[in-house]
Amino acid sequence: MxxxxxxxxxxxxxxxxxxxxxxxxxxxxxxxxxxxxxxxxxxxxxxxxxxxxxxxxxxxxxxxxxxxxxxxxxxxxxxxxxxxxxxxxxxxNFQPVTERNKLQHAPHRLSRPVKREEGPIRVVGISTTATDSKNPRYSTSDKLLEIAIEHARTVLGAQTILIRLNDLKFRNCEGYYSKAARACTWPCSITQMDKTDELDRVYEALVHWGDVIIVSTQIRWGAASSLYYKMAERMNCIQNQITISDRVLIQNKVASFI
Ligand code: FES
CATH class of the missing domain: 2.102.10.10 (Rieske [2Fe-2S] iron-sulphur domain)
Known part of the structure; x- marks a missing residue:
């Protein structure tokens, strides 16, 4: 046997x-x-x-x-x-000889409670336009995003940041939810395991910092940029918190798309 x-x-x-x-x-x-x-x-x-x-x-x-x-x-x-x-x-022998012991691991900074501090409106611009950054081309969607962010900062007095996905290195969603619901964690499993993954700054902006999110994308073949979908798939971990833990990480925010 x-x-x-x-x-x-x-x-x-x-x-x-x-x-x-x-x-x-x-x-x-x-x-x-x-x-x-x-x-x-x-x-x-x-x-x-x-x-x-x-x-x-x-x-x-x-x-x-x-x-x-x-x-x-x-x-x-x-x-x-x-x-x-x-x-x-x-x-x-199904009586264990040692007991389980869990160490406290330092929590990832993204896992802190979501709390809006006092202050002016904060506007996050996310460009999902894919270009060759060494030889850039003119992008109308990027230009509109820049104008919107500049307007929010100079005319409306908002705090602003602009994130270009094209400048970030980040992995594809690897489908942890498809292994098991609990395998998909917040913060994202990839973010916690891979310190070189740079989508943490997008999570920080979307979940903790911003009040208004403006996403720009090129349109090709009737569809948004591949970077847009790559980012959107990595938002699974935020969505899944509602299913797994009845926890809503993004609320009372405004989103718009260019
Ligand atoms: S490493 Fe085992 S459940 Fe996360």
């Missing part, structure tokens, strides 16, 4: 309400809780990094034998289960 549990080398097994990430590597079985400390990802559906199981949702790692977190986060641990092999059968 134990032999049949060697391949695949990492799997999730469930008995009653207990789910376990069972691993087999270098001739040894390991059994730890299947439930990741972060937001509950299924460790048994992950992959190995050495002797660590990597969570398939956001890459947190736990030692496959002890449940300890990766170096530097050892105290962030999931329960370990005792096991033994007798007469070729694998027995797992």
């Amino acid at each position: 134990a032999g049949r549990l060697k391949d695949p080398p990492l799997r999730e097994i469930a008995i009653g309400h207990t789910t376990i990430a069972l691993s087999y590597k270098d001739g040894k079985f390991g059994a730890i809780s299947n439930i990741c400390n972060h937001v509950g990802g299924p460790l048994g559906r992950g992959r190995f990094d050495g002797d660590y199981v990597v969570c398939p949702w956001h890459n947190w790692k736990f030692h496959r034998m002890t449940g300890f977190g990766e170096p530097g986060f050892e105290d962030d641990r999931v329960p370990q289960y005792e096991l033994k092999i007798e007469n070729g059968n694998l027995y797992i």
Whole structure:
């Protein structure tokens, strides 16, 4: 029986309400809780990094034998289960030998409460126009956006910022919601995992800073810019908070489109 549990080398097994990430590597079985400390990802559906199981949702790692977190986060641990092999059968004691311990991780700055401080109206311009920035071309939608932002600042006395998506490096939405609703987090899973991803400044402007959002886009083949859709898909995490947590992150704002 134990032999049949060697391949695949990492799997999730469930008995009653207990789910376990069972691993087999270098001739040894390991059994730890299947439930990741972060937001509950299924460790048994992950992959190995050495002797660590990597969570398939956001890459947190736990030692496959002890449940300890990766170096530097050892105290962030999931329960370990005792096991033994007798007469070729694998027995797992479903009373864990260690308890779950969650470390407090420093929250991402975007996760702070949304609170509008006193002050003048704030206008965010977002250009989604795609151009070759070394050899720019004239864009009517960009020009209109610049005029609108300038008008808001000089005539209406608003605070303004202008963000050009073309200048930012950011990843495509990778569909965490399609793994599981809870796998799509606020702040965005990508923003939290990838410090080089620059869409954080758009989230900051849309969720925390701006009162008025003006989005400009080129129109080609009857559709908005590819950068517009790339950004819009990354807004899934904001929308999903309503579904997952009944939490509305964007409200009492005005949006317009050029
Ligand atoms: S890393 Fe496991 S749920 Fe996020």
